[in-house]
Amino acid sequence: MKPYKVTIDTDKCVGCGICSKVCVAHNIAIKNKKAEILSDNCVMCGQCTAACPKNALSITGYHDKPVEKSGEIRLNPDDVLDVIRFRRSIRQFKQTKIPKEVIAQILEAGRLTHTAKNMQDVSFVVLDKRKDKLEQMAVNIFRRIKPLADIFSPMARSNKIDDHFFFFNAPIAVVILAKDKTNGLLAAQNMEFVAEAHGLGVLYSGFFTMAANASRKMKKAMNVPKGKSVAMTLVLGYPNVKFLRSAPRKKLDVKFM
């Protein structure tokens, strides 16, 4: 039996048809002035439950209850653009601990992020006490492959792989696991926004992600489940550097057709 099921409280349902209109699977019809689920062909996205004006639809099996919106939530577009414009990758961190509640909110941003087909396949490993051990494993891998990388890449040649090559002494790193990489990356971006809203600096570690995905030993050490891989690794901490202006970008490359 499926752990999740859409249920309709027919006493509450007024047959307005909004649920049917928003259903991505075209799986809800109005019959005799009541909503009716047509088949098991449902991705449990929850659009019907979120849109019903009478709160007549629900999904069984999830642990959290729907949160009512108290009004329109609208961010100022200029502020949002400035957040994007002025964000910088941070590699200089203070040794200040990140409060547990802040880490919880960053993880919540990841959990709430939408996923393709509503897979909800994204999970997280917070590297705290075991951060240095995992970083050392990645360092060992990179040191092994460095002679080869040096042949092809001038940047690799000028890069020294010290013991903190991946995490730059940040207090924590969050490894984002997913079956579908896009889902993990969307979660990463939302997590970054929340982290920045808390005054944290963030670095996307593509290198650690690469090392972890290449190493069965690292995946085992982080308990990466079968079928998942590391989508991204976020390095987090309070910045010990201040950036004063935006950095140049190439001009907009766009075609309107």
Ligand SMILES: Cc1cc2nc3c(=O)[nH]c(=O)nc-3n(C[C@H](O)[C@H](O)[C@H](O)COP(=O)(O)O)c2cc1C
């Ligand atoms: C997907 C991705 C992976 C990255 N991986 C690394 C990394 O492993 N190590 C690192 O020092 N910087 C990493 N970066 C940071 C980029 O080098 C950085 O974004 C770029 O130089 C532009 O600088 P800015 O982020 O401050 O604008 C990564 C960035 C992205 C988007």
